[in-house]
Amino acid sequence: xxxxxxxxxxxxxxxxxxxxxxxxxxxxxxxxxxxxxxxxxxxxxxxxxxxxxxxxxxxxxxxxxxxxx
Numbered sequence: 001x002x003x004x005x006x007x008x009x010x011x012x013x014x015x016x017x018x019x020x021x022x023x024x025x026x027x028x029x030x031x032x033x034x035x036x037x038x039x040x041x042x043x044x045x046x047x048x049x050x051x052x053x054x055x056x057x058x059x060x061x062x063x064x065x066x067x068x069x
Contacts, residue, residue, distance in 0.1 A: 009016065
């Protein structure tokens with residue numbers, strides 16, 4: 001990320017370093033099962049939090065079905 005400085009991104013330096021290390025691993029084909037499990041768990045928790053806040057949604061259906069109003 002040479003075109004921008006850390007300050008330009010608004011991302012803390014430690015988070016940017018972790019992101020860059022993850023991207024480097026991905027490009028090298030290195031997979032970390034424990035990190036993948038953690039990410040999946042965080043996504044599940046986030047999805048459940050959204051459901052608690054706003055309920056079930058069917059945005060894709062609403063956007064793609066013109067007769068569904």
